[in-house]
Amino acid sequence: MEKKIYAANIQHPYMNLYIAASEKGLVYIGTEHSSMEELVKYCQKQFPHYEIIENEAFLKTYITQLKEYLNGERQEFTLPFDIQGTPFQQKVWKALCEIPFGKTATYSEVANRINQPKAVRAVGGAIGRNPLSIVIPCHRVLGKNGRLTGYSGGLDVKMRLLDLEGIPYQR
Secondary structure: OOEEEEEEEEOOOOOOEEEEEOOOOEEEEEOOOOOHHHHHHHHHHHOOOEEEEEOOOOOHHHHHHHHHHHOOOOOOOOOOEOOOOOHHHHHHHHHHHOOOOOOOEEHHHHHHHOOOOOOHHHHHHHHHOOOEOOOOOHHHEEOHHHEOOOOOOOHHHHHHHHHHOOOOOEO
16 A cells, blocks of 8 residues: 655635645645645655645645634644654754744743753754644744744745734844
């Protein structure tokens, strides 16, 4: 039996997303600055022996929760993940999941949460490699003094997500 990754493009008035999931869980979420080609390239690299199939029906639960979030009807996700990363990246991504809706953390606070206070730059690198934008809420990480910092999904997308959650920030 061949292993499969299921993919879809979610068209929503607030934001378009590209998502992929395996039988085990969510594999990838890309914002509207990405593309189906980027999704396929990522999945082929991380899951080289999987067939990638567009199948919105398989992704129904994922799509529903993402749309509820974008509609302002959901503050937490209850989706399984199937993501690849180093042990350090996994720790950082887990720490990001602990930042509540409507709250933020700085890079140094995330480094402290994983008991590696001197690893601020490495934390930034791990955040930049987060494959699950929104669900692993890297948009909630700001620079010191609430300053807006980079976002692999695009700064305009980060601002919209922060606005959606009512989070103040400085440009």
